[in-house]
Amino acid sequence: MTASLVMSLRGVRRSYRLGRHVVPALQGVDLDVRAGEMLALTGPSGSGKSTLLNLCGLIDRPDAGAIVLRGEPVHRLDERRRTLLRRDAIGFVFQHFNLVPVMTAQENVELPLFLAGLPDAECRRRAAQALERVGLRTQARQRPDELSGGQRQRVAIARALVKRPALVVADEPTASLDSHTAEAVLELMRERCHGEGVTFVFATHDERLSARCDRIVHLRDGRIEDPPHAAASSAGPVAVARSPA
Numbered sequence: 001m002t003a004s005l006v007m008s009l010r011g012v013r014r015s016y017r018l019g020r021h022v023v024p025a026l027q028g029v030d031l032d033v034r035a036g037e038m039l040a041l042t043g044p045s046g047s048g049k050s051t052l053l054n055l056c057g058l059i060d061r062p063d064a065g066a067i068v069l070r071g072e073p074v075h076r077l078d079e080r081r082r083t084l085l086r087r088d089a090i091g092f093v094f095q096h097f098n099l100v101p102v103m104t105a106q107e108n109v110e111l112p113l114f115l116a117g118l119p120d121a122e123c124r125r126r127a128a129q130a131l132e133r134v135g136l137r138t139q140a141r142q143r144p145d146e147l148s149g150g151q152r153q154r155v156a157i158a159r160a161l162v163k164r165p166a167l168v169v170a171d172e173p174t175a176s177l178d179s180h181t182a183e184a185v186l187e188l189m190r191e192r193c194h195g196e197g198v199t200f201v202f203a204t205h206d207e208r209l210s211a212r213c214d215r216i217v218h219l220r221d222g223r224i225e226d227p228p229h230a231a232a233s234s235a236g237p238v239a240v241a242r243s244p245a
Contacts, residue, residue: 006167006199007033007056012065014051025051027222028065033167036197038190040210043219049203050171052219056201057090057169058082070166087116091160091198093170097152099144105131105155106140112163130158134188150181154188161192170202174209186212 014026026048033039033056041049054060055067058074067075069089074082092098099108109127118126131140134154144152153173160168173189174182186209192198202209210216218225 004035005032006035006070007031008066008068009055010066012052012055012062012067014048014055014060014062024222026055026062029219029222029224031217031224033199033201035166035199036193037215038193038200038213039202040213040216041201041203041219042205042210042216043225047219048222049219051222053169053171053201053203056167057092058086087112088163089166091163091165091168093153093156093160093168093173095172095175097144097156099152099155099159101144104141104143105136105147105151105158108144108155109159109162112159116163126162127158130162131155134158148181149176150178150185153177153181153185157185157188157192161198165198167199167201170200172204172206173202174204174206179208182206182208 009029009031012026012029012031013024015022015024017023029048029052031052041052043049051060055062058069062075065075066073069085072085074085077085099105100111103111106124106127109130110123113123113126114120128137128140131137134157136151136154136158139147139151144155147155153176157173160170168189170189174185177185189200190212193200200213202213204210
C-alpha cells in the first residue's frame with residue numbers, strides 16, 4: 001500500500017445468514033481508495049454497497065480477505081483497536097443524520113471530541129469552528145428538531161469532520177435533501193475533500209452525488225463490475241473484480 005492510499009481491500013468476502021440460508025453480500029472485492037478523493041459506490045439495492053461501506057468504516061468484519069487502513073491490517077485487529085480507529089481516523093455521515101435529539105447542534109459536534117478525551121475548551125472551540133465552516137454558526141444552540149433537513153445534514157457533516165479524520169464514509173447523504181440543499185451539501189464536502197485532503201466514500205443511488213465524485217465504483221451481485229465507471233479520475237481504474245473461488 002502506497003502513501004497515496006487511505007485504504008486497500010483485497011479479496012474481501014462477506015455473507016449473512018437468513019434463517020437456513022447463507023446470502024453472499026460481497027464476493028471477492030478488490031478496491032483501492034486514494035487519499036483526497038470522493039468515491040461513489042453505486043449499484044442496485046442488494047448489490048453490496050452498504051456492506052462494503054460498513055467494512056470501510058470498520059463497523060463490520062469480512063469473512064475473508066484483507067483490509068488495510070493507512071498501512072494497518074484492520075481485519076486482524078481486536079475490537080478495542082478497531083474502536084479507537086473508528087473514533088480517531090474515520091468520520092460517519094448517516095442517511096438519517098443520527099443526531100442526538102436532546103443535544104444542541106454545538107453539543108452534537110462536540111461529542112466525538114469529548115469521547116476522544118479532548119479538554120472541554122478545545123471541544124467547544126473546534127465544534128464552533130466546524131459549525132461556522134458549514135454555515136451554521138447562528139444555529140449552534142438549536143436542537144435537531146429546530147433545524148431543517150439540510151441544516152441537520154450539515155451538522156452531521158461538521159460532526160464527521162471535526163476530529164479531522166483521514167476517511168469519511170457516508171450512506172446516502174443526499175437522499176432526503178431537495179436539489180438546492182443537496183447541491184450545497186455536495187459543494188461543502190467537495191471543498192473539504194479537495195481543500196483539506198479528506199477522503200470520502202459514499203454509498204448512493206443519487207446521480208447528483210455520483211456525478212460530482214472523482215470516481216464511481218459500480219457493484220452488482222456482490223462484485224465490482226469490470227470495467228468500473230470513472231467520473232473525473234485521470235489515474236485509471238484501480239477497482240477490479242475477482243471471481244469467486
